[in-house]
Amino acid sequence: MRDRRVLALWSLFSLLAAGSAGLVTLRPDRLSDLHIYRGALLHLHAGRPLYDFVADNGGPFTYPPFAALVLWPVAAVAEGVVQAVWLAATCLAVVAIAVPVGRVLAQPGPRRQLVVPVVACALMLSAPVQSNLRFGQVSVFIVLLALLDATGAVPARLRGVLVGVAAAIKLTPLLFVVYFVAVGRYRDAARTVAAFLACGVVGLAVLPAESLTYWTEAVRETSRIGNLASLGNQSMHGMLLRLGVDPAALPGLWAALVAVLCGVALLRARHLAGAGRPGHAAVLVGCATVAASPVSWTHHQIWPVLAAMLLVGGVGVARRVAGAVLLVTMVFSLGVLLAPVSTRPGVQFLLENARALGVATLCLAGFGGVAVAATRVRRRATPVRAGLRVATTAVAALAFFAVQPLPAGADPTFKAYALSDTTNPRYFFVCRDAASCAAYDSGAPVTFGVRTEPTKVRVNGVVSPLVARLEYHSAPGGPPRRIPLLEAHPGSRVFSFRSATMTHGRLVAYAADGQPVATYAEELAAAFASAPPG
Template sequence: MSQRMRVVGVWSVFGIAAVVSAVLVWLRPASDRLSDLHIYYGAARAVNDGRPLYEYVAENGGPFTYPPFAVLFFRPLALLPEPALQVAWLALTCAAVAALAVAVGRGLSASRLAVAAIACGLLVSAPVQSNLRFGQVSIFIVLLALVDAMGFLPQRYRGILVGLAAAIKLTPLLFVVYFLAARRYRDAARAGAAFAAAALLGALVLPADSLRYWTGTMLQTSRIGDLASLGNQSVQGMLMRAGLSPATLPVVWALLIAAVCAVALRRARALDQHGARVRAAVLVGCATVAASPVSWTHHQVWTVLAAMLLVAAEGAWRRAAGVVLLVTMTLSLGVVLRGLSQYQSWQFVLENARSLGVVAVCLAGFGGAVATVRRRAWLRPVVAVVAGLVVLALTPLPAGADPTFKAYTAADLANPRYFYFAPAPGLAPVSFEVRREKTKTRVNGVVGESVAGLRYTSAPGGAARAIPLLSPAAGVRTFSFRSASLAHGRLDALTAGGAVLASYTEFS
C-alpha cells in the first residue's frame, strides 16, 4: 500500500470516528446534549434580551462563568436555532481537532501519516470526547494559544490570539509570562494589549456585567461546581480530595503551583531557545491545567498533546511514559483497574492519575530538543517507578480523603439504587447491606430504636461524617451512603448523648 493510501485510510478512520462521536452526542437526551453550549446560548439570549449576564442560570443549574467578552462571540450565534448551532458546533470541534494535529505535526516536522494518527489519538481521548459531549469552548482556546505560541502567525500579529483566548478564559494568561521568560517581549506586549482591548470592549458593551465580574464573580469558583469532585484534575482539586483543611489548603496549593509553574516555564524557555516551540507551548499549556483552580476533563487537551510529544520523543522511557499518559487520558483508570481501587492508596492515585500526570510533565518536561540515548538510561526511571510503587503500597490514603463520599437525604428515598435494603423488624442496633459498583461502594440499612445517630469515618484520623436517619414509613428508620472504598472505614452508631453504641469496620 502506498504512503498516500495509508494517509487517506487513517484520515478516513478519523472521519468515521468523528461522525460516530457526533451521532452519539446527538442521541443523548435533549436535556443532556451539549449542555455547556446550551449555557453559552442561553446566556447570550439573556444578554440580547437585556437581562444581567451573571444572573442567568440554565435549566441544568449551570451559570455563565467566563468573562463578559466571551459572551460577545455567542450573541450573534444566539440568533440561530439551537439545533442548527449544535450541529455546527460539533463539526467545528472535529475540525479544531484536525487543526491541532496539523499544528503539532508541523511543529515536529512529522509526516502526513503521523499527523493523521495524531488527529485520531486526540479524537478518542477523554478530553476531546468531553468537549464534544458538552459543547465546550476549551478545544478552541487550546488551538488559539498553541498556534500563536508556536509562532505560526506573521511576526506583527504574534501574541494577539493568546490575548483573545485569555479574554475568553483567563488561564492562557500564563502564556504572557512564558513570552516574557522566553524574551519574546513584543509577543507579550501584543498579548497583553489584545487582552486589555477585549476586556475594554466587554466593559463598553456590558458595563454592569463587566463591573460585577471583575470585582467579585471572577473569584467565586464555587459557582463552577464541586471543586473536590473527580472531574477536577487540577492540583487544587487533588489537594481537596487529599483531605487538606481549608486553612492549610491555600498555602500548600500556592507553594506547589509556584514551584510547578516556575519549573515548567524554565523548561519552556530552554525549549524555545532551541527552536522546539511546539514542546514549549504544550508544556506551558500543561502548567495552565495544573495551576487553574478548576481543570475539568475538557480542559485537559494539553495533557493529551504532551503524551503524544513524549511518544514522539527520543528514549525508550520517555516513549513508555507517553504511552502510559495517553492511556490515562483516554481511559478511566479507576474503572479499568477497579480491583486495585479497593485499596485506598491505589484508589487515590488512580482517581488523581491525570492530575499527577500533568504535574509530572511540568516538572520533567520532554527532555532537550534532541535527547541523547545512553547506556542503561532506562535504569534510573525504572528504579524510581518501582520504588514509588513500593512506597505507594505501604502508604495509607490521607485521612478523610474520600472524593466519592455522599450521604443520601429524604429527597433520594424514591431511588431504588440508593435505598434497596428491605427493613426487618427487631434489628438492633444497625443492620445493612453493601453493594459494590465499579468505582464506589454503597451501604443501605436500618437502625433500631436505641440508635439516635450515625457517623462514618473514611480513614483513621479523618473527619467523621454524619449520616442522616430517614423515616420512609412509620416505625422504620433507614440510611444510605456511598464511598469509594470501605477498606479503612468505620460506621458508628450513637446514643442520644453522643456515646458510641456500636461500631462496624467489616463491610464484606
C-alpha cells in the same frame, strides 16, 4: 503506497469524528454547555442580567462578558443548527491542532503527512476532545488559539494577539504572558496584554453592567462552576480538596504548590525554547495552566494529550513509555478501567488522580528532563534493561500505593444521602417501607447491607432507637463524616452513603450522651468482600 496510507488515516479520522459527533447527538444531555451559552445569551437579549442566568441543568454562564460577545451568533439561529455547526467546528479545530503538533514531531516530507492524521486520530479518541464534543465546550478553541500563537504559526507582527483574545474568553492562557517574558518575547507579551485589555474594553463598552458584575464578583466565585472536589476537576486545587486539606490551610498550600509547578515549568519551557523547541515549550506551559487553574475539567485537559504525543514521538525508551502511560491516562478513565485493582484504597486514589499527578510530574520533569533521562539510558543500558527499569519502578510504585490506606479524610467518592433520595432504590435497597424496615431491623444498634459498583461501595441500613448519631471514617486518622439518620418511614430511621471502599472504613454509632455504642470495622470489610454488585 504512502499516499494510500495517508488517505486511510484521514478516512479513519473522518469515521471517528462522524461517529463521535453522531453518538453525542443521541445523548439526552447533548452539548449541555452550548445550551447554557445559548440560554444565557437569550436571557441577556431579553434584558435580564447575564450572570443571573441559570440553565435548567443548574449551570450558570461563567465566562467574561467578551466571551458572550464572541458567542453572540449562537442565539441568532435554531439550536439544532448551532449544535451541528459546533460539532463540525470542534472536529476541524482538532485537525488544526494536529497540524502544528505534527510539525514538531516530523520534518517536512512524507513522514509528516502520516504523523498529522495520526495525531488527529489520537486527539479525537482522547477523553478531553470527547468531552468537548459531548458538552459543546470552547476549550478546544482556546487551546488552538494559544498553540498557534505560542509556536509562532502566525505572522510576527500579530504574535501575542491570539493568546490575548483567548485569555479574554477564558482566563487561563494569561500564563503565556509570563512565558513570553521569560523567553524574551517582550513585544509578544505586550501584544497579549494589549489584546486582552482591548477585548475587556469592548466588553465593558457593550455590556457595562455585566462587566462590572463579572470583574468585581463572578470572577472570584469558582463555586459557581460546580463541585470542585469532584473527580472531573484534575487540577492541583481539585486534588487537594479530595485529599481533605483543612480549608484554612488550603489557599496557602495551593498557592505554594502552583508557584512551584509553574515556576519550574516556565524555566523548563525557557530552556526548550532556547534549544529551538518552541512547540514543546508551548505545550509545557499549557500543561502548567491545567495544573494551576482552580478548575480543570476533562475538556480543559487537551494540553496533556499533546504532551503525551510529543513524548511518544521522542527518542529513548523512558520518554516513550512515559508518553504512552500519559496518553492512556488521557484516553481512558483509569478508575473505571482498572476497577478490580482500584478497590484497594491507595491504588484507587492514585488512579482517580492520575491525570493531575501526570500533569504535575510533567511540569516538574519537563520534556528536557525526560530527554536527559532517556539519553542516559541509551548510554548505560540496552533498551531491554531500560524497559525493565521503567516497569519495575512502575510496579513498585503501584504496590506501595496498594498497601496504603487513603490519606486521612480523603475519600473522593464519599456522599451521604438525604431524605429526598430515599425513593431511589439504588441508594436505599435494604427496605422500602415501614413494614420491611421493621422486619430488616435485627435489634442491633446498626443493621446494614452493602452493594458494590465498579468505583464505589454503597451502604444502606437502619438504626435502633438507641442511636442518636452515626459517623463514618474513610481511613485511620481521618476526620469523621456525619451520616444523616432519616425518618423516611414511620417507626424507623434509615441511612445510606457511598464510599470508595470499605477496606479501611469504620462506622461508629453514638448514643444521645455522646458515648459510642457500637463500632463496625471488620464487619464493613467482610460485608464489602462478600457484597453483590449493585
